[in-house]
Amino acid sequence: MNNGPFLFLGSFVALLLSWLGLIVIPQVQLRDLQPAKNETTGRFYPVQRLGLARQGAEVYRANACYACHSQQIRQTGYGFEAVIEKGGNDPDALAAALVRVNREWSVDDAELFGEGDALELGPIDLRRKQSIEQTLDKAKIGDLEAKIRFDFIPEGPDIQRGWGLRASVARDYLYEDTLMLGSQRLGPDLSNVGARLPNRDWHLLHLYHPRATVEGSTMPAYEFLFEKRRQGETPSPNALKLEGDLAPEPGWEVVPTADALALVAYLQSLKVTEALYEAPATVAVE
Amino acid sequence: MSSEDPNPNECQPGQPTVGRLAVPVWIFIVALLLGYQGCIHVDQVGGSFAFRSDLFAPYRTAREVENIQPSGDDGGYRKGEAQYGIYCAGCHQASGMGTPGVFPPLAGSDWVLSEGPNRIIRVVLHGLAGPVTVNGKNYNNAMPGLGEASSDEQIAQVLTYVRGSKAWGNTASIVTPEQVKAVREAESGRPSGKQWTQAEIEATPLQ
Numbered sequence: 001m002n003n004g005p006f007l008f009l010g011s012f013v014a015l016l017l018s019w020l021g022l023i024v025i026p027q028v029q030l031r032d033l034q035p036a037k038n039e040t041t042g043r044f045y046p047v048q049r050l051g052l053a054r055q056g057a058e059v060y061r062a063n064a065c066y067a068c069h070s071q072q073i074r075q076t077g078y079g080f081e082a083v084i085e086k087g088g089n090d091p092d093a094l095a096a097a098l099v100r101v102n103r104e105w106s107v108d109d110a111e112l113f114g115e116g117d118a119l120e121l122g123p124i125d126l127r128r129k130q131s132i133e134q135t136l137d138k139a140k141i142g143d144l145e146a147k148i149r150f151d152f153i154p155e156g157p158d159i160q161r162g163w164g165l166r167a168s169v170a171r172d173y174l175y176e177d178t179l180m181l182g183s184q185r186l187g188p189d190l191s192n193v194g195a196r197l198p199n200r201d202w203h204l205l206h207l208y209h210p211r212a213t214v215e216g217s218t219m220p221a222y223e224f225l226f227e228k229r230r231q232g233e234t235p236s237p238n239a240l241k242l243e244g245d246l247a248p249e250p251g252w253e254v255v256p257t258a259d260a261l262a263l264v265a266y267l268q269s270l271k272v273t274e275a276l277y278e279a280p281a282t283v284a285v286e
Numbered sequence: 287m288s289s290e291d292p293n294p295n296e297c298q299p300g301q302p303t304v305g306r307l308a309v310p311v312w313i314f315i316v317a318l319l320l321g322y323q324g325c326i327h328v329d330q331v332g333g334s335f336a337f338r339s340d341l342f343a344p345y346r347t348a349r350e351v352e353n354i355q356p357s358g359d360d361g362g363y364r365k366g367e368a369q370y371g372i373y374c375a376g377c378h379q380a381s382g383m384g385t386p387g388v389f390p391p392l393a394g395s396d397w398v399l400s401e402g403p404n405r406i407i408r409v410v411l412h413g414l415a416g417p418v419t420v421n422g423k424n425y426n427n428a429m430p431g432l433g434e435a436s437s438d439e440q441i442a443q444v445l446t447y448v449r450g451s452k453a454w455g456n457t458a459s460i461v462t463p464e465q466v467k468a469v470r471e472a473e474s475g476r477p478s479g480k481q482w483t484q485a486e487i488e489a490t491p492l493q
Contacts (some may be wrong), residue, residue, distance in 0.1 A: 011378070026338075028337055028339050029339050030293035030339045033339050039363075039364050039367065041453070042452075042453040075344055076344055077344050078344065078354065152354055152356065167343070168338060170342075171339075275356075277340055278339070278341065278342055278345075279342065280354055280355060280356065
């Protein structure tokens with residue numbers, strides 16, 4: 001029996017389905033994605049990576065940094081934190097209103113809260129937040145010129161580790177050319193490393209000798225991105241400030257190559273510090 | 287052929303027979319349960335199959351994303367920014383710097399940042415023509431009044447933006463629709479299209 005046409009049809013349908021699911025549908029969903037404008041600062045996010053940072057992306061790729069570092073923050077949930085934005089003109093009335101929010105407080109407890117304090121009610125979900133808002137409305141705290149603000153707090157293991165503020169979403173990668181998401185985390189996530197560790201010298205030293213900056217780091221040393229050479233008449237401004245065992249012999253210095261500088265510029269450019277509509281977060285305005 | 291010949295289609299004694307199903311039933315039940323679980327998962331995290339680019343886990347629905355947005359109580363600032371782009375930026379520029387010698391600036395302008403907004407409400411309502419001094423520099427041009435075409439809310443929003451524009455460094459108080467309404471009523475006798483002059487408007491109260 002000739003099963004050739006069936007085999008062909010079967011593999012054709014399998015390919016067609018995966019093409020639809022992996023290419024066409026995401027394209028339909030995401031083709032109109034634009035950078036978002038921050039209405040407060042007037043800046044757009046994300047922005048194209050330029051100059052040295054752009055070259056650094058190639059160094060990152062060439063050294064397969066993505067083999068051990070991911071660039072994606074996961075978020076598993078969210079909560080709110082109630083903060084007193086304005087204390088108002090009547091602390092007693094505000095304290096009375098706050099006691100209605102949490103009956104475990106006495107008026108004396110509630111009076112301890114002042115302007116700018118978080119109420120620390122624990123994780124507040126959307127429903128609890130709405131009921132607190134109703135309670136406060138009924139207590140007419142608007143008439144006291146007091147205001148309770150609810151800060152939005154994304155939650156998840158990656159966020160707990162301090163790797164990022166919020167979930168990574170498609171818009172974060174708008175300008176990435178062959179995205180280096182990474183699939184393993186032998187090292188920490190790097191999607192926000194430029195904001196977490198802004199210091200250029202720290203990164204250079206870390207690349208040269210990871211154990212010098214992070215105790216017990218399992219990262220290999222990238223010494224080949226640096227050049228050990230005789231000091232000129234004046235020391236090179238880029239030379240690493242090495243101490244102890246790492247310090248080169250007198251008269252010698254360790255300077256980063258162009259690749260190392262580009263890589264660090266790339267790492268510094270990895271920043272996810274903006275909240276987006278689809279991924280809200282409470283972000284301090286610079 | 288004698289009738290004693292055995293029927294070839296009949297099973298011989300001791301021969302195994304085929305049951306109705308070759309696969310145990312519990313496998314189907316497990317598969318069904320897994321499929322059911324899968325459907326529930328897709329329903330919970332799949333964003334209702336909406337072809338949207340603004341719906342990601344852990345948020346389930348577009349409504350949920352909308353509900354958790356930071357509250358929009360900004361005194362109309364954002365809406366005002368959009369209005370500014372339509373009506374004002376043509377002359378005063380998106381940067382609020384105006385055009386030197388032609389259109390006066392709004393960013394850092396002593397007119398805009400005055401204690402009360404009542405004079406600039408009048409300017410927006412009826413326009414301003416003739417020589418005017420802004421931040422010590424002289425301008426001579428005409429601005430049309432926008433009071434006929436705009437609601438109190440619109441004027442309040444755009445002035446809230448102009449007075450409080452963070453991008454320009456302006457930090458004056460917001461303007462409420464009630465303030466605009468009060469000025470509009472106070473000037474109800476003024477014929478439409480009659481623009482203010484600097485001398486005239488400086489005779490009106492700031493607050």
